[in-house]
Amino acid sequence: MNFALILFLLLLVSGVLWALDRFVASKRRSVGARTPWWVEYGASFFPVILVVFCLRSFVVEPFRIPSGSMIPTLLVGDFILVNKWTYGIRLPVINKKIIDVNEPQRGDVMVFRFPGDPSLDYIKRVVGLPGDKVEYFDKKLTINGQPVPQNAAGDYLHTDRLYYSPSFVEKLGNVEHRIIVENAAPAYVSQVTKYPFQENCTYTNRGLSCTVPAGHYFMMGDNRDGSFDSRGWGFVPEKNIVGKAFYIWFNSSDLKRIGSFQ
Incomplete structure (x- = not known):
């Protein structure tokens, strides 16, 4: 609705x-x-x-995180605030931009209308900008031929199911953030739907390589093996952008999570 x-x-x-x-x-x-x-x-x-x-x-719009695709940055049940003007002023309901302000940057956590069903709002991290060549082979991210810096950060404990996942600190642009990777999960993309500009991507048993078309963005979740993102459903057009997520304002299970995040 x-x-x-x-x-x-x-x-x-x-x-x-x-x-x-x-x-x-x-x-x-x-x-x-x-x-x-x-x-x-x-x-x-x-x-x-x-x-x-x-x-x-x-100005700002509240959202609730419904899935674990952005763990460990955002958890299920986090209530977040989204800056509605940082990427430009848009007309309500039709979401048409009328005033330019800033463009999305690598590392931003962005809310957008899901390209496959614009009635749904998704949240992922901006990985590829228009014109970028994004490669994700053997669970290692490369942008325009340059490996994205990544350092081990110990294991992450999933408190809901009491198991650990390897975590890393990754740097996209000027943003450092944590990601988690499941060693047992396959390196290839297991779920792919038909999407516009699919010819820009090449899939192998080690991952994929995509060139981001003009006016589009390549998005990935921080829970790399638990996120259905641009690897599976393609690119986010500029017209689908909702805003930049920047603050956790409530979580009934853990009030210590309240605050800004990267």
């Missing part, structure tokens, strides 16, 4: 009621007469809905 569309329709209805009451009905109403309840409540909600709509559309 498109919450932005629902909020826009509520704003439209309450705004019409507020305007009719303010400029038409109130002038025709006799002194002392009560305002109809449906007009009173509808009009009174308009300022609140307007503030929420503007904040959510142009």
Whole structure:
């Protein structure tokens, strides 16, 4: 369900009621007469809905992490904030950019509309920019022929299932972040769907190599063997960008997780 569309329709209805009451009905109403309840409540909600709509559309939007694809950076149940203006000002509902601000950078954690179903919001890390050649062979990431720096960071404990995964500190652009890799998982991409510009990618039993088309981005989860991402469903077009994730504002299981992240 498109919450932005629902909020826009509520704003439209309450705004019409507020305007009719303010400029038409109130002038025709006799002194002392009560305002109809449906007009009173509808009009009174308009300022609140307007503030929420503007904040959510142009400033920050809250999201909840539903899967483990971004472990260890983001956990299931994390409530995060997404900066809606850092990649440009976009019209609500249709998500069309009208003002340029910044472009996504390697290492950013980005929320976007899933290319296969734009009604779904996904969150992954920006790995490849337009024109980049991204290679992921034998679970090692290379961009434009340069291996991405990666250092061992000990084992990561999955507290929900009580097992360990090897973790590494990876540096994409100016961003250092942790990733986890499962040694037992295969190096090849096990799930691939048909997607635009698929001819830009070559798959082998060791991984894949892709050249990112203009106006698109290559995304990967920090849980490298537990993420269905650009390796399997292709590139994210610029028009699908929602915003940059930057802050965990709540997690009912661990309040210590509240704060910013890389």
